[in-house]
Amino acid sequence: MYKDDEDNSQRLGLMVTGIITAAVVAAVVGFAVWGNSGDSSNSNTASVAASETVAVDGDRVVVENGVVKFYFATGSSNLAAGANEALADVVSGVAQGKKAVVSGFHDSTGNAQVNEEVSKQRALAVRDALTALGVAADKIELRKPEVTEGSGNNAEARRVEVVLE
Numbered sequence: 001m002y003k004d005d006e007d008n009s010q011r012l013g014l015m016v017t018g019i020i021t022a023a024v025v026a027a028v029v030g031f032a033v034w035g036n037s038g039d040s041s042n043s044n045t046a047s048v049a050a051s052e053t054v055a056v057d058g059d060r061v062v063v064e065n066g067v068v069k070f071y072f073a074t075g076s077s078n079l080a081a082g083a084n085e086a087l088a089d090v091v092s093g094v095a096q097g098k099k100a101v102v103s104g105f106h107d108s109t110g111n112a113q114v115n116e117e118v119s120k121q122r123a124l125a126v127r128d129a130l131t132a133l134g135v136a137a138d139k140i141e142l143r144k145p146e147v148t149e150g151s152g153n154n155a156e157a158r159r160v161e162v163v164l165e
Contacts, residue, residue, distance in 0.1 A: 058071070059071065059079065059081075061083055061086045062086070066164070067162070068086050068089075068162040069159050069160070069161050069162075070086075070126055070159060071155060072158045074154075077121040077122045077125045078125070079129055087130060094136075094140075098165060099139055100162055101163050101164070102126050102141065102143065102162050103142075103163075104119035104159075105119060105157055105158070106150060106157060107158050108154070108157065119148055122158075125160075126160045126162060127140050
């Protein structure tokens with residue numbers, strides 16, 4: 001074997017090792033961030049609007065036709081800033097005798113079991129926000145939709161909806 005061939009082989013080996021190392025580091029950091037995403041006090045910026053289309057990956061909350069919709073970044077269950085304000089009408093409705101129904105949806109990417117669990121964690125984060133606003137636990141129903149895969153693009157599919165019944 002020539003020296004140039006050995007150098008090329010070593011370069012290739014180092015490059016593959018570097019790529020694998022980078023992938024492992026990214027996975028560890030990703031899981032660490034995802035594991036800490038259940039802390040609903042760590043909110044990202046969002047907007048509360050009467051009607052808004054979510055086209056970007058990020059935490060957002062909108063109120064649309066009386067339905068409070070929380071949108072989430074990939075792998076996150078952090079509630080968007082403005083969550084309490086968006087839930088004000090729900091809190092009022094519960095005080096008038098209605099029940100808050102919380103349903104979680106997920107996108108179609110990745111592992112289905114992981115998606116189901118993240119969807120559940122998101123719904124629990126919204127439930128926790130409602131209880132923090134004074135809504136009694138027996139006035140909140142966590143309802144798993146028949147089809148948990150949300151509609152729309154992936155950013156729109158990763159959501160929790162709150163309705164009054």
